Amino acid sequence: MDFSGFLNNLTPATGFFYFLSFLTILTGLMVVLSKNPIHSVLYLIATFFCLSGHYVLLNAQFLAAVNIIVYAGAIMVLFLFVIMFLNLKQEDEESKTNLTKIAAMVTGGTLFLIFVAVFRKTQFGAFNAYSFDSQVGMVESLGEVLYKDYLLPFELASILFLVAMIGAVMLGRREAGDRHF
Amino acid sequence: MLPIVLLSILGLVVLFLGFQKSKNLLLPATLLVLAIVLVANFLHWNDMPSLYFKNMLFENKFTMAFSGIVIFSAFLIVALTRGFVDDESAQPAEYYTLMLFSLVGAVMMIGFENLIMLFVGIEILSVSMFILTGSDKKNLRSNEAALKYFLMGAFATGIMLFGMALLYGATGSFNLTAIKGYVMANNAPSAMLYVGLLMLLIGMLFKVSAAPFHFWTPDVYDGAPTIFTTYMSTIVKTAGFAAIYRLLSGSFSGIYSFWWMTLAVITVLTLLAGNITAVYQTSFKRMMAYSSISHAGYLLLSLTALTNQSQSAIVFYSLAYSIATISAFGVLMLVAKETGVHSYENAERFEAFNGLGKKNPLLAFVLTVSMLSLAGIPLTAGFWGKFFVFSSAADRGLTWMLVIAILMSTVGIYYYFKAIIAAYMREGELSAIKVSPFYRLILIATTIITLVFGLMPDFLKGLV
Numbered sequence: 261m262d263f264s265g266f267l268n269n270l271t272p273a274t275g276f277f278y279f280l281s282f283l284t285i286l287t288g289l290m291v292v293l294s295k296n297p298i299h300s301v302l303y304l305i306a307t308f309f310c311l312s313g314h315y316v317l318l319n320a321q322f323l324a325a326v327n328i329i330v331y332a333g334a335i336m337v338l339f340l341f342v343i344m345f346l347n348l349k350q351e352d353e354e355s356k357t358n359l360t361k362i363a364a365m366v367t368g369g370t371l372f373l374i375f376v377a378v379f380r381k382t383q384f385g386a387f388n389a390y391s392f393d394s395q396v397g398m399v400e401s402l403g404e405v406l407y408k409d410y411l412l413p414f415e416l417a418s419i420l421f422l423v424a425m426i427g428a429v430m431l432g433r434r435e436a437g438d439r440h441f
Numbered sequence: 442m443l444p445i446v447l448l449s450i451l452g453l454v455v456l457f458l459g460f461q462k463s464k465n466l467l468l469p470a471t472l473l474v475l476a477i478v479l480v481a482n483f484l485h486w487n488d489m490p491s492l493y494f495k496n497m498l499f500e501n502k503f504t505m506a507f508s509g510i511v512i513f514s515a516f517l518i519v520a521l522t523r524g525f526v527d528d529e530s531a532q533p534a535e536y537y538t539l540m541l542f543s544l545v546g547a548v549m550m551i552g553f554e555n556l557i558m559l560f561v562g563i564e565i566l567s568v569s570m571f572i573l574t575g576s577d578k579k580n581l582r583s584n585e586a587a588l589k590y591f592l593m594g595a596f597a598t599g600i601m602l603f604g605m606a607l608l609y610g611a612t613g614s615f616n617l618t619a620i621k622g623y624v625m626a627n628n629a630p631s632a633m634l635y636v637g638l639l640m641l642l643i644g645m646l647f648k649v650s651a652a653p654f655h656f657w658t659p660d661v662y663d664g665a666p667t668i669f670t671t672y673m674s675t676i677v678k679t680a681g682f683a684a685i686y687r688l689l690s691g692s693f694s695g696i697y698s699f700w701w702m703t704l705a706v707i708t709v710l711t712l713l714a715g716n717i718t719a720v721y722q723t724s725f726k727r728m729m730a731y732s733s734i735s736h737a738g739y740l741l742l743s744l745t746a747l748t749n750q751s752q753s754a755i756v757f758y759s760l761a762y763s764i765a766t767i768s769a770f771g772v773l774m775l776v777a778k779e780t781g782v783h784s785y786e787n788a789e790r791f792e793a794f795n796g797l798g799k800k801n802p803l804l805a806f807v808l809t810v811s812m813l814s815l816a817g818i819p820l821t822a823g824f825w826g827k828f829f830v831f832s833s834a835a836d837r838g839l840t841w842m843l844v845i846a847i848l849m850s851t852v853g854i855y856y857y858f859k860a861i862i863a864a865y866m867r868e869g870e871l872s873a874i875k876v877s878p879f880y881r882l883i884l885i886a887t888t889i890i891t892l893v894f895g896l897m898p899d900f901l902k903g904l905v
Contacts, residue, residue, distance in 0.1 A: 374636060375636070377632070378632040378633055378635075378636050379633075381631070381632045382611075382631050382632055382633050383631065408495065409495050410495075410497075410557060411494060411495070411497075412493075412494035412495075412497040412498065412558070413497060413555070413557045413558050413561045416445070416449070416545065416549065416558075416561050416562075416565070417561055419449055419452075419542055419545055419546075419565055420546075420561060420564050420565045420568065422542070423539060423542050423543075423565060423568050423569050423572070424568055426456070426535055426538060426539060426572070427539070427568065427569075427571070427572035429535075430532055430535045430572065430576070431572065431575060431576075431578065435530060435578065435579075
C-alpha cells in the first residue's frame with residue numbers, strides 16, 4: 261500500500277494515534293539528545309503529555325489526568341529544582357571508557373531486539389466494540405475495583421508510604437552538630 | 442492474614458511509644474509485639490489452605506512456616522539490639538517501627554496470591570531496608586551503602602514492574618491461579634509471557650542477591666550497621682526465596698522446560714561468585730556478605746529442581762541459615778565493639794577474633810557452631826539443610842549442578858574455618874567481654890536450635 265492510500269484510509273482515531281506516537285518518540289529522543297539538562301526536562305514533560313494522550317485513546321481517562329498531575333506536575337518540578345540546585349550548566353564530558361559504551365550498546369540493543377521480536381510475534385486479543393464498556397477508565401469503576409477487589413494491597417500501600425515518610429524524617433532530621441543552612 | 446494486620450497496627454503503637462522521654466520501654470514492647478504475632482501466625486496451623494481478601498492472600502502450612510521463620514528471626518535480631526542504648530544519635534522507636542513494618546512486607550511476599558501484593562510487599566521490605574542501611578548517618582560508608590542500594594534497588598523494581606505488566610498483558614490477570622490456568626491452557630504461550638517471567642525473575646533475584654545481580658551485596662552488607670546487616674541477610678533472603686518459590690511452583694511449573702536452564706545458569710554463577718570471592722576476603726563482615734550470596738546459590742539449586750521435596754528443603758535451609766547467621770553476627774557485634782576501642786580498622790576483620798577462645802569460651806563456642814552450621818558440617822542444622830537441598834536436586838537428575846555445589850561447599854569450609862582458627866589458635870589481647878544475661882540467653886538459644894536440628898532434623902521436616 262502506498263503512503264497516500266494509507267493516509268486516506270486513516271480513521272480520525274488512528275490518525276491521532278500515529279501523530280501522538282510520532283510526537284512521543286520525537287520528544288523522547290530529544291530528552292536524550294539535547295545538551296542542556298533543562299531542555300531535557302522540558303522535553304520529558306512534553307513526552308508525558310503525549311503519553312497522557314495515549315491513555316485517553318485507550319479509554320483510561322483517570323490515568324491520563326493522574327499522569328499529568330503527578331508526573332508532568334509534581335515530579336518534573338522536582339526534577340527542575342534539583343537540576344537548578346546542582347547547577348549543571350557546564351557541559352561535563354562524561355568519563356566513560358569505550359568498553360562501557362560498547363557493553364551498554366550491546367545490552368541495550370539486545371533488549372531492544374528482544375522487545376521488537378516479542379511484539380511482532382504476539383497476537384493481541386481482539387475486542388468487541390459493542391460490548392465494550394466505555395466508562396471503564398472513569399473514577400467510578402476504578403474506585404469500585406480499588407475498594408472491593410484490591411482493598412488489601414490498597415490499604416497496605418499506606419504502610420509503604422508511612423515507611424517512606426518515617427525514613428525521610430529520620431534521615432533528614434538535623435543532628436546536634438549539623439551545619440545550619 | 443493475622444500477622445499482617447497485627448504488625449501494621451502494633452507497629453504504629455511502637456512508633457508512638459517513641460514520644461516518651463524514656464526509651465527503655467521500646468525494646469520490651471517490640472519483643473512483646475513480635476511474640477504476639479508469632480503466636481497469632483500459628484493459630485490457624487491446622488486449618489485448610491485458604492484465600493483471604495478476594496484472593497489476595499494465601500495461607501497454608503508452607504506460608505505459615507515461612508512467616509514463622511521470618512518473625513522468629515526478627516525476634517532474635519531485635520533481642521540483640523540491646524535497645525540501641527549505647528548510641529546517642531540512635532532513634533530506636535523509628536528503627537523498631539521500620540523493622541515491624543518491613544515484616545509486613547515480608548509476610549506479604551510469602552503469602553501473595555496476586556502479583557500486586559508481591560509488588561507492594563517487596564517495596565515495603567526494600568524501602569525499610571534502604572532506610573535502615575543508611576541509619577548510621579555520620580558514617581560515610583553507611584551513606585554510600587544506602588545510596589547504592591537505593592539506586593540499584595529502584596532499577597530492579599522498575600524491571601520487575603515491567604515484567605509484571607507484560608505478564609498481565611499476556612495472561613490478562615495478576616492472579617497466580619489464573620496465570621497458571623493460562624499457562625496450562627495454551628500449548629504455545631505468547632512470547633510476552635516468557636519475557637515478562639524473565640524480567641520478574643530478574644527483579645526478584647536481585648533482591649536475594651543472586652549472581653549476576655549480586656554486585657551491590659558486599660558493599661551494602663559491609664556498609665550497613667551490623668545489626669541491620671543481620672536483618673537483611675536473613676529476613677530479606679528468606680522472604681525473597683519464599684516468594685520465588687510461590688511464583689514458580691504456583692504459576693509456572695507448567696513451563697518448567699523454559700525457565701529451568703536460565704535458573705540453572707544463575708545458580709551455578711551464584712555458587713561460583715559467592716564462594717570463590719569469599720575466600721579472598723580479609724573482613725569477616727564482608728566474608729559473611731559473600732557467604733550469603735553463596736547460600737542464595739544453594740537455595741536456588743533447590744528451586745531449580747522444583748520437586749516435591751523442594752518446599753520442605755527451602756524451609757529447613759532458610760531456618761538453619763538464618764539462625765546460624767544471627768549467632769555469627771551476634772558474636773561479631775560484641776567482639777567488634779571490644780576491638781573497636783583499640784583500632785577501628787581491625788574491628789570487623791578475622792583478626793578481631795584472635796584469642797577469643799581463651800578468655801571468652803562461650804562466645805568462641807557459639808561462633809564455632811554457627812560457622813560449622815554455615816559450612817554444612819554434620820551434627821549441625823546446616824548439614825541437613827544442604828543434604829535436603831542436594832537430595833532434591835538429585836531427584837531431578839541435576840547431577841552436574843550437584844557436583845559444582847558440593848565442590849563449592851568444600852571451598853566454603855575453608856573460609857568459615859578461618860574464623861574458628863582465629864578464635865582458638867591465634868594469640869590475641871582480647872580481654873573477657875561482658876555479655877548481658879539476655880544477650881547471652883539469645884546466643885545460647887540460637888546455638889541450641891542449631892544443634893537440636895542437627896541431631897533430629899525430622900522434627901521440623903515432618904511438619905511442613
